[in-house]
Structure formats: C-alpha cells, structure tokens
Amino acid sequence: MKLYTFDSAPNPARLKMFIDYKGITVDTQQIDMAKAAQLDGSYTDIVPEATLPTLVLDDGTRLTEVIAIAHYLEAVYPERPLLGTTPSERGLILNWNHRIFNTLFMACAEAFRNSHPAYAGRALPGPQNFEQIPALAERGKARLMSALEMTNSELAHRPFVAGQQLSFADIDLLAVLTFAKWAAKTEPRDDMSNLLAWRQRATEALHTGA
Numbered sequence: 001m002k003l004y005t006f007d008s009a010p011n012p013a014r015l016k017m018f019i020d021y022k023g024i025t026v027d028t029q030q031i032d033m034a035k036a037a038q039l040d041g042s043y044t045d046i047v048p049e050a051t052l053p054t055l056v057l058d059d060g061t062r063l064t065e066v067i068a069i070a071h072y073l074e075a076v077y078p079e080r081p082l083l084g085t086t087p088s089e090r091g092l093i094l095n096w097n098h099r100i101f102n103t104l105f106m107a108c109a110e111a112f113r114n115s116h117p118a119y120a121g122r123a124l125p126g127p128q129n130f131e132q133i134p135a136l137a138e139r140g141k142a143r144l145m146s147a148l149e150m151t152n153s154e155l156a157h158r159p160f161v162a163g164q165q166l167s168f169a170d171i172d173l174l175a176v177l178t179f180a181k182w183a184a185k186t187e188p189r190d191d192m193s194n195l196l197a198w199r200q201r202a203t204e205a206l207h208t209g210a
Helices: 010-022 064-078 087-113 134-154 167-181 195-207
Strands: 002-005 027-030 054-055
Touching: 002 010, 010 064, 010 087, 010 167, 054 064, 064 087, 087 134, 087 167, 134 167, 134 195, 167 195
Parallel strands: 002 027
Antiparallel strands: 002 054
C-alpha cells in the first residue's frame, strides 16, 4: 500500500500522529499542498478528488477519508489501539471523531478558507473552484469558540476525550487546536482550564505511549 499525504496540513497531521503513535511503517509520498501539487494531473490521475491524505491499497482500492484510513490501519495493525477495544469504546470514540470534525475542524476550515488570500476562488477543497464567502469566515470563528467552550465543559468529567485512555479522538482534538492557532488565530482562553490541562496530558501520552 502507499500513502499520499502532506504532513503539515490539518487532515494529514491527524493521520501522521495516529501512524507515529502506533509505530506503523507505510510507503509514503508527500504531495506539496503549499504548491497546489494536489491539483496536478500526476496526482489527480490517481485521486480525482484532489484531496489528501489518500491510502492506496495493494489491490488499487483508494481510501480518501482520514477516519477510513485510520480504521483500516487499526484493523491491520491492532497493537496500541486508538479506536477502542470494546463495542462501547469504539462507538464513543467514533462519535467524538465526528463531533470534533463537524464542530471544530469544519468551523476552522470555514474561517480559514473563506478569508485567506491564498484561497481566493478556492474556498473548498477538491478540483472545483468556489468563491470565498466572508460571512462564513466570521461564522466559522464564532462556531469555533463555541465548540471550544463545549469541549472544555466535557473535559471536566474525564481525563481524555472519549474516556480514561488516549484515543484517536484526542489526536483529532490536538490536530484541530494546532490548526485553529495558525489558520483562525484562535486558541483556548485562559479560563478553559479543563481543555488546557487535557492538552498537556494528551500531548505527554501521545509522545510517551502512556
């Protein structure tokens, strides 16, 4: 199998943390999104969606969504599980993956892609061009802060996003906090003590394997 990605971009960053934590070795090719290489024909011939990351399996099957790639790799490499080991854990982690993506990632993407000059006429990923909508940028920032407040409240009840152990939901939240800092100029407020304490705890767990 082969992974096409661009590690510094938000969605690929989620997958990189997942792969690094589990110690998986994958044949990888970096596609430079800073140079719009994902729109080049050499890549769109393989991935017409022009999105990253994409995992191409040995039989030619393409997985173009991070959550799908993570579930595939977890099934092949079950050691150091990040997607749960019981039905309830799996359901809760997946629930949080989607909740974080829909409330935080999408809000941040709205704010960034509808305001940054580099994305003029390219407000949505993929091969088609869409004009920026400035009102969506403002709404995105408001949604982002509201979702951070919600997440801070949730983290008062447990050490990690989906329970007692580090999971892919924590990786998603770490990735989106990095994304929000540079893309939407938004960080957790000082009074979001649960979120700030979680970030330190999750970062340490990710790097130590605890």
